[in-house]
Amino acid sequence: MAARQKAKKTAREAVREQSRAAYQEIILEAAERIFVRRGFSGTRMSDVAREAGVATGTMYNYFEGKDELFRSLMQLRGEQFLDQIAHIYRRENDPIERIEALVRFVVEYLEERVGTCAIFFEAGVMSEMSIDCIGGDRIIEQYTEYVDLFERAFRSAARAKRLKPTGCKPGDLAAILTGMLNGLARAWIASDRSTSFAAKADLAIQVLREGVVL
Amino acid sequence: MAARQKAKKTAREAVREQSRAAYQEIILEAAERIFVRRGFSGTRMSDVAREAGVATGTMYNYFEGKDELFRSLMQLRGEQFLDQIAHIYRRENDPIERIEALVRFVVEYLEERVGTCAIFFEAGVMSEMSIDCIGGDRIIEQYTEYVDLFERAFRSAARAKRLKPTGCKPGDLAAILTGMLNGLARAWIASDRSTSFAAKADLAIQVLREGVVL
Amino acid sequence: MAARQKAKKTAREAVREQSRAAYQEIILEAAERIFVRRGFSGTRMSDVAREAGVATGTMYNYFEGKDELFRSLMQLRGEQFLDQIAHIYRRENDPIERIEALVRFVVEYLEERVGTCAIFFEAGVMSEMSIDCIGGDRIIEQYTEYVDLFERAFRSAARAKRLKPTGCKPGDLAAILTGMLNGLARAWIASDRSTSFAAKADLAIQVLREGVVL
Amino acid sequence: MAARQKAKKTAREAVREQSRAAYQEIILEAAERIFVRRGFSGTRMSDVAREAGVATGTMYNYFEGKDELFRSLMQLRGEQFLDQIAHIYRRENDPIERIEALVRFVVEYLEERVGTCAIFFEAGVMSEMSIDCIGGDRIIEQYTEYVDLFERAFRSAARAKRLKPTGCKPGDLAAILTGMLNGLARAWIASDRSTSFAAKADLAIQVLREGVVL
DNA sequence: AATGAATGAGTCTTCATTCAT
DNA sequence: CATGAATGAAGACTCATTCAT
Numbered sequence: 001m002a003a004r005q006k007a008k009k010t011a012r013e014a015v016r017e018q019s020r021a022a023y024q025e026i027i028l029e030a031a032e033r034i035f036v037r038r039g040f041s042g043t044r045m046s047d048v049a050r051e052a053g054v055a056t057g058t059m060y061n062y063f064e065g066k067d068e069l070f071r072s073l074m075q076l077r078g079e080q081f082l083d084q085i086a087h088i089y090r091r092e093n094d095p096i097e098r099i100e101a102l103v104r105f106v107v108e109y110l111e112e113r114v115g116t117c118a119i120f121f122e123a124g125v126m127s128e129m130s131i132d133c134i135g136g137d138r139i140i141e142q143y144t145e146y147v148d149l150f151e152r153a154f155r156s157a158a159r160a161k162r163l164k165p166t167g168c169k170p171g172d173l174a175a176i177l178t179g180m181l182n183g184l185a186r187a188w189i190a191s192d193r194s195t196s197f198a199a200k201a202d203l204a205i206q207v208l209r210e211g212v213v214l
Numbered sequence: 215m216a217a218r219q220k221a222k223k224t225a226r227e228a229v230r231e232q233s234r235a236a237y238q239e240i241i242l243e244a245a246e247r248i249f250v251r252r253g254f255s256g257t258r259m260s261d262v263a264r265e266a267g268v269a270t271g272t273m274y275n276y277f278e279g280k281d282e283l284f285r286s287l288m289q290l291r292g293e294q295f296l297d298q299i300a301h302i303y304r305r306e307n308d309p310i311e312r313i314e315a316l317v318r319f320v321v322e323y324l325e326e327r328v329g330t331c332a333i334f335f336e337a338g339v340m341s342e343m344s345i346d347c348i349g350g351d352r353i354i355e356q357y358t359e360y361v362d363l364f365e366r367a368f369r370s371a372a373r374a375k376r377l378k379p380t381g382c383k384p385g386d387l388a389a390i391l392t393g394m395l396n397g398l399a400r401a402w403i404a405s406d407r408s409t410s411f412a413a414k415a416d417l418a419i420q421v422l423r424e425g426v427v428l
Numbered sequence: 429m430a431a432r433q434k435a436k437k438t439a440r441e442a443v444r445e446q447s448r449a450a451y452q453e454i455i456l457e458a459a460e461r462i463f464v465r466r467g468f469s470g471t472r473m474s475d476v477a478r479e480a481g482v483a484t485g486t487m488y489n490y491f492e493g494k495d496e497l498f499r500s501l502m503q504l505r506g507e508q509f510l511d512q513i514a515h516i517y518r519r520e521n522d523p524i525e526r527i528e529a530l531v532r533f534v535v536e537y538l539e540e541r542v543g544t545c546a547i548f549f550e551a552g553v554m555s556e557m558s559i560d561c562i563g564g565d566r567i568i569e570q571y572t573e574y575v576d577l578f579e580r581a582f583r584s585a586a587r588a589k590r591l592k593p594t595g596c597k598p599g600d601l602a603a604i605l606t607g608m609l610n611g612l613a614r615a616w617i618a619s620d621r622s623t624s625f626a627a628k629a630d631l632a633i634q635v636l637r638e639g640v641v642l
Numbered sequence: 643m644a645a646r647q648k649a650k651k652t653a654r655e656a657v658r659e660q661s662r663a664a665y666q667e668i669i670l671e672a673a674e675r676i677f678v679r680r681g682f683s684g685t686r687m688s689d690v691a692r693e694a695g696v697a698t699g700t701m702y703n704y705f706e707g708k709d710e711l712f713r714s715l716m717q718l719r720g721e722q723f724l725d726q727i728a729h730i731y732r733r734e735n736d737p738i739e740r741i742e743a744l745v746r747f748v749v750e751y752l753e754e755r756v757g758t759c760a761i762f763f764e765a766g767v768m769s770e771m772s773i774d775c776i777g778g779d780r781i782i783e784q785y786t787e788y789v790d791l792f793e794r795a796f797r798s799a800a801r802a803k804r805l806k807p808t809g810c811k812p813g814d815l816a817a818i819l820t821g822m823l824n825g826l827a828r829a830w831i832a833s834d835r836s837t838s839f840a841a842k843a844d845l846a847i848q849v850l851r852e853g854v855v856l
Numbered sequence: 857a858a859t860g861a862a863t864g865a866g867t868c869t870t871c872a873t874t875c876a877t
Numbered sequence: 878c879a880t881g882a883a884t885g886a887a888g889a890c891t892c893a894t895t896c897a898t
């Protein structure tokens with residue numbers, strides 16, 4: 001009976017654990033939609049609650065408050081993104097193909113979650129000069145990690161003698177490439193989006209490959 | 215006498231006009247500093263007032279409210295910037311040298327007013343998906359004008375057969391170039407800023423010129 | 429069979445009754461500790477639950493709510509105290525010794541349960557002017573009964589000609605004596621408690637003796 | 643003109659200063675009435691605001707929040723009380739008459755402001771065992787100062803050989819006397835208040851006299 | 857027109873209570 | 878009947894805006 005009780009308890013805990021995770025995810029997704037639509041300060045906790053289909057108070061069982069909800073969202077999405085690009089980095093062996101694979105993934109990701117990426121920038125990356133960054137320090141670290149991954153990719157390409165001998169250091173190339181991608185994303189957002197973003201992104205690769213001006 | 219009265223009035227009005235402009239400028243500059251430090255919603259009207267050395271109420275004699283103050287700031291800085299690059303565009307005749315001159319100016323501008331540029335992006339460009347864009351529509355138009363100027367520069371370079379025959383349309387090149395500049399700016403902000411930003415920007419030009427990969 | 433069923437039921441009820449009482453007591457003791465530490469409004473139901481080792485909801489099977497829990501606690505402790513002093517009253521026959529015995533008991537009680545006595549005062553006696561007395565009316569009645577017992581003790585001493593012929597009525601003497609004890613308790617609480625409270629309380633008796641008793 | 647301007651400014655500041663003080667007092671008095679009626683946690687800031695005839699927000703221009711409002715009230719009333727008894731202490735020279743004068747004043751004060759005294763006790767003195775005392779530390783210090791003043795009064799009476807040679811130290815006597823006064827106050831509050839409290843208080847003096855004074 | 861305190865609508869947050877499991 | 882998470886009413890607090898001086 002003791003065993004049965006324990007099993008029962010464990011089962012209940014498992015259910016609870018699952019339910020907890022499910023609630024968290026539901027709230028985070030609701031928060032994502034609202035934050036994307038209204039921005040941080042334009043978002044009311046009660047709005048997120050309504051969107052998630054829970055009571056306002058419930059959100060406080062899962063997140064300390066508005067700030068932490070936002071930070072959690074940004075960090076979670078950031079980690080998910082970083083995990084994915086790290087996976088691609090490890091998967092590819094040829095230095096150049098690796099960079100191209102990364103670019104293609106980033107492009108797809110941007111195409112699907114433009115909104116989230118936008119608030120990601122809003123929250124931290126663009127206001128890293130601000131005294132207090134709502135997104136927390138982690139969000140800046142994450143962007144840095146993202147750029148650093150490209151830096152490493154360029155460095156390994158350089159070691160493999162696959163780069164033209166320019167004055168560009170790997171870090172500069174990473175900054176340039178990620179910047180290009182953002183610029184294209186911005187242009188794509190502003191456009192009617194009739195052409196796929198992926199097509200645009202090939203251009204970035206091409207520019208890097210060839211240079212453009214005669 | 216009527217004439218004299220009118221003259222007097224005009225004189226008084228001139229003084230008033232000047233005083234008005236002076237106040238406006240003082241408040242705008244204060245607002246710029248605070249908005250850069252704290253972001254839009256983190257900025258209190260009373261903070262701006264203190265920074266400007268005026269009473270809170272005074273600001274409402276010059277701007278309708280917080281939103282309009284912000285929008286005015288963004289638009290004013292935007293127009294100033296657009297005026298300057300338009301001037302450079304007209305001044306330069308060689309298509310390639312024109313692009314390079316534009317890049318050099320943008321770089322200098324970014325180096326001096328990174329903060330303002332950051333909130334410029336935050337306010338409008340990145341959140342153009344938001345239902346309500348605090349910065350107003352003009353801010354998006356301005357960014358578009360900025361990119362468009364580069365687009366025109368590339369188009370005229372293309373017409374002059376000064377571009378490599380790639381699949382890149384002038385608009386794409388503009389997006390790529392401005393994106394690269396932003397990426398470098400971001401990297402430069404995050405760095406210790408020991409090397410000048412201008413040096414970094416030459417890299418952008420070089421990449422465009424040469425392409426990078428062997 | 430009916431009889432057996434009834435017997436069975438009674439047995440089950442007895443067990444249930446016991447279990448109920450046990451739970452009640454556990455919760456009351458937990459509540460006592462927390463209320464003493466944090467005061468009424470500083471105490472959360474969930475804190476009491478954790479201290480008692482039960483779920484929050486469980487408490488609502490034993491008490492109607494926070495108010496009733498508090499009132500029950502105060503009243504229960506009050507009745508226990510009143511029972512004990514009533515017992516001492518009946519046990520002692522000599523009017524003066526009776527008063528002294530009562531004082532000694534009150535002193536011991538105060539020394540052990542200062543906290544509870546403090547919230548007892550807070551809850552009811554001191555705020556009887558408030559529109560809503562959390563402790564309920566009974567708490568005030570109880571304090572009145574406590575003072576009344578002393579009043580009766582003094583009255584019987586007066587009848588036995590054991591009091592100095594002052595203008596003090598028994599009720600006044602009761603108020604004065606109980607007040608003195610509280611004053612000493614307060615001083616003792618504030619002190620380092622190196623001397624026992626009992627020793628302090630002898631002073632109260634002495635003052636009454638010298639000043640009042642023949 | 644500079645002088646006139648300065649004078650003007652000073653005048654305005656004076657008015658403002660006065661107005662500030664007036665507002666503070668109005669709010670404090672409103673708060674006193676409501677806190678006395680409803681207790682600390684039963685009092686809503688909006689209630690106090692309505693009672694004071696100001697907007698809710700206004701109160702936050704004068705007090706940091708509910709806690710600070712309460713603390714300010716308690717401390718202010720405490721200081722006022724301490725100032726008055728200190729004055730009486732200095733005014734009287736005969737040690738015994740001094741004690742009597744103090745008692746008479748305390749009695750009058752209690753009679754007039756029972757409510758405030760009640761919340762004073764509630765707030766701090768009775769719950770000094772609580773982890774966090776809403777009233778702040780000062781409120782406990784104040785009560786200590788009050789008792790200490792009596793202690794000094796008794797000590798100077800002892801030095802003047804005006805006390806019976808009992809085992810009571812001045813501190814004990816102070817505790818006993820102040821306790822007696824509280825006890826009588828409590829009894830008086832509970833009574834129909836047909837007899838004046840002052841009359842009751844004479845009894846305290848009498849008990850001390852007969853019991854303690856030579 | 858400048859001032860800066862008053863205003864109160866708008867939010868976040870807490871926590872007693874309920875209820876599905 | 879125990880559980881503990883969901884609930885949402887209640888209330889503290891902020892700050893853009895107004896307005897009397």
